[in-house]
Amino acid sequence: MSLEDLYQEIILDHYKKPRHRAPELDGYDVVVHHSNPLCGDEMDLRLRVADDQSGQRIDAVVYDGDGCSISMASASAMTEAVVGRDLDDAEDLAEDFRQMMHGEEPRRDDDLKDGVAFQGVAKFPVRVKCALLGWMALKDAIQTHRAGDAEHEVTYDQ
Amino acid sequence: MSTTTAAIDVAPFDAAAIRSDFPNLSREVHGKPLVYLDSAATSHKPQVVIDAVADMYSHHTANVHRGVHALAEEATDRFEGARTRIARFVGADPRGVVFTKNATEAFNLLAHSYARKRLGPGDILLYTQMEHHANLVPWQLARDDAGFELAAVPVTPAGTLDLDVFAEIVATGRVKLLTLTAMSNVVGTINPVAEMAQAVRAANPDAVVVVDGAQSVPHLPTDMDELDADFLCFSGHKMCGPSGVGVLAARPEVLQTMPPFLGGGEMIVDVQLYEASYNEVPYRFEAGTPMIAEAVGLGTAVEYLQAIGMDAVRAHEITLLEHVIPALNDIKGVTVHGPTDPQARGAAVSFAVDNLHPHDVGTVLDREGVAVRAGHHCAKPLVRLLGSAATTRASFYLYNTTDEIEPLCDAIRAAQAFFEV
Numbered sequence: 001m002s003l004e005d006l007y008q009e010i011i012l013d014h015y016k017k018p019r020h021r022a023p024e025l026d027g028y029d030v031v032v033h034h035s036n037p038l039c040g041d042e043m044d045l046r047l048r049v050a051d052d053q054s055g056q057r058i059d060a061v062v063y064d065g066d067g068c069s070i071s072m073a074s075a076s077a078m079t080e081a082v083v084g085r086d087l088d089d090a091e092d093l094a095e096d097f098r099q100m101m102h103g104e105e106p107r108r109d110d111d112l113k114d115g116v117a118f119q120g121v122a123k124f125p126v127r128v129k130c131a132l133l134g135w136m137a138l139k140d141a142i143q144t145h146r147a148g149d150a151e152h153e154v155t156y157d158q
Numbered sequence: 159m160s161t162t163t164a165a166i167d168v169a170p171f172d173a174a175a176i177r178s179d180f181p182n183l184s185r186e187v188h189g190k191p192l193v194y195l196d197s198a199a200t201s202h203k204p205q206v207v208i209d210a211v212a213d214m215y216s217h218h219t220a221n222v223h224r225g226v227h228a229l230a231e232e233a234t235d236r237f238e239g240a241r242t243r244i245a246r247f248v249g250a251d252p253r254g255v256v257f258t259k260n261a262t263e264a265f266n267l268l269a270h271s272y273a274r275k276r277l278g279p280g281d282i283l284l285y286t287q288m289e290h291h292a293n294l295v296p297w298q299l300a301r302d303d304a305g306f307e308l309a310a311v312p313v314t315p316a317g318t319l320d321l322d323v324f325a326e327i328v329a330t331g332r333v334k335l336l337t338l339t340a341m342s343n344v345v346g347t348i349n350p351v352a353e354m355a356q357a358v359r360a361a362n363p364d365a366v367v368v369v370d371g372a373q374s375v376p377h378l379p380t381d382m383d384e385l386d387a388d389f390l391c392f393s394g395h396k397m398c399g400p401s402g403v404g405v406l407a408a409r410p411e412v413l414q415t416m417p418p419f420l421g422g423g424e425m426i427v428d429v430q431l432y433e434a435s436y437n438e439v440p441y442r443f444e445a446g447t448p449m450i451a452e453a454v455g456l457g458t459a460v461e462y463l464q465a466i467g468m469d470a471v472r473a474h475e476i477t478l479l480e481h482v483i484p485a486l487n488d489i490k491g492v493t494v495h496g497p498t499d500p501q502a503r504g505a506a507v508s509f510a511v512d513n514l515h516p517h518d519v520g521t522v523l524d525r526e527g528v529a530v531r532a533g534h535h536c537a538k539p540l541v542r543l544l545g546s547a548a549t550t551r552a553s554f555y556l557y558n559t560t561d562e563i564e565p566l567c568d569a570i571r572a573a574q575a576f577f578e579v
Contacts, residue, residue: 002525003521003522003525003576006521007576007577012577015577016578037534037538038533039516039517039532039533039534039548040516040533040534040538040541040546040547040548041517041547042547066546066547067515067517067547068515068516068517068518069515069518069577070517070518124521127517127521130517
């Protein structure tokens with residue numbers, strides 16, 4: 001297992017040129033703060049939800065934080081994969097990503113877009129939680145919004 | 159204090175011979191020779207310690223302090239022999255040496271059996287901003303019950319304690335317990351423990367002083383009287399001993415006045431159905447069957463370190479620091495945290511690499527066979543002060559050599575090249 005398996009070009013590209021990384025989002029509906037005390041990673045994720053005929057979809061999503069290249073790049077790739085999706089659909093995609101991090105083949109590799117580049121991270125067990133940080137924040141933001149709340153904080157203590 | 163080292167009368171130090179005592183150090187990682195720079199997290203164990211633990215299980219398995227048979231006597235002799243040896247190693251009275259599972263448990267014991275009982279509203283428990291979580295959280299829990307105040311000595315940008323603020327807090331006369339690390343696990347700073355202890359006692363004769371020796375005892379000659387400490391907490395696994403054993407060394411006369419921490423067998427004189435009377439110290443604080451083989455292993459680790467000499471260990475680490483600090487500072491974009499004078503610090507060296515997260519640095523270094531710690535080192539208040547959520551830490555011990563500094567620096571440069579920063 002080489003360093004290049006972990007840090008694919010696509011990952012480094014997202015790290016150096018982050019997409020949708022911003023400290024604020026106009027008219028956001030929900031903000032979640034996730035931190036991993038083990039490595040000190042911190043992330044804020046903001047979500048703006050739009051209503052359409054079939055339900056609610058992600059109108060905009062931004063993240064910001066302090067963390068390693070894997071956590072920040074994964075969040076960047078996540079934003080590109082989920083923007084415009086229905087909440088249920090985005091949540092399902094987050095679950096697909098989570099299973100991929102636990103060694104499963106992704107069901108929706110096309111939908112994950114650049115997220116599939118993180119498949120190699122599964123072979124570096126200590127870095128799996130880094131790759132999951134943004135996706136788990138997204139899942140939490142969706143669930144927080146469904147519960148009618150606008151804010152939530154999660155600390156991972158494993 | 160005992161933490162300064164005279165450069166005289168140091169026995170010849172043969173790091174290569176010492177390395178051969180540690181079987182793990184000859185292994186490879188990812189096809190590269192292991193460069194182990196994480197001894198502040200846990201140290202490797204010399205073969206004599208591994209053998210001592212195996213010998214207990216192979217030949218002397220029995221419970222201690224209970225049997226009348228030969229094996230029980232052998233186990234008890236070895237267990238108590240280790241206690242005496244460890245006590246001498248830190249200048250403590252064996253009657254004041256309590257075996258705990260680690261330094262963390264020793265702090266919890268003190269928080270429960272001392273702070274909760276003796277401190278109350280109006281009293282200040284003083285610690286510092288550079289403490290390990292083990293020397294913060296137990297006191298915070300006790301504060302919630304007992305209602306005393308917590309105060310922290312701030313850390314300056316140079317990584318040393320702000321002694322002016324310390325003096326102001328002490329001048330209130332309300333400091334009833336001072337607890338601080340003798341050596342920072344993040345920035346390596348060696349603190350003026352004895353001077354601070356004397357200042358606290360001068361302002362309040364009832365005050366007691368607790369010293370976190372988890373980093374200092376493995377690396378510096380230590381004497382409780384020289385530290386002017388009432389209590390000294392440390393862990394076996396950071397000083398060539400097994401995990402699962404730590405020590406609370408206390409003045410027996412203070413320990414004697416304290417109620418038990420954990421209840422159970424061994425810690426009692428008599429038990430009735432609804433009450434019990436407690437054993438003498440230190441057994442009052444050792445409920446249940448202790449970590450027998452581990453304590454014996456720690457006794458052997460102490461013998462091993464004594465044979466080399468703690469002055470020699472300290473002198474060797476100063477030599478390593480004299481090389482590693484300039485070598486790291488020479489790398490563009492690398493900043494070493496904490497004191498730059500090797501005499502003023504221990505061999506836990508935290509550093510920042512511009513535009514690189516410690517986790518990424520740690521992963522690249524690992525692929526090069528270099529083991530470092532990346533994270534907050536269980537000292538979040540200090541690491542936050544350094545301006546980040548995490549640092550990379552290379553920590554050295556008696557078995558490290560100056561030859562291992564180049565692989566470390568090369569690996570850092572490789573990480574910078576890989577991420578193009």
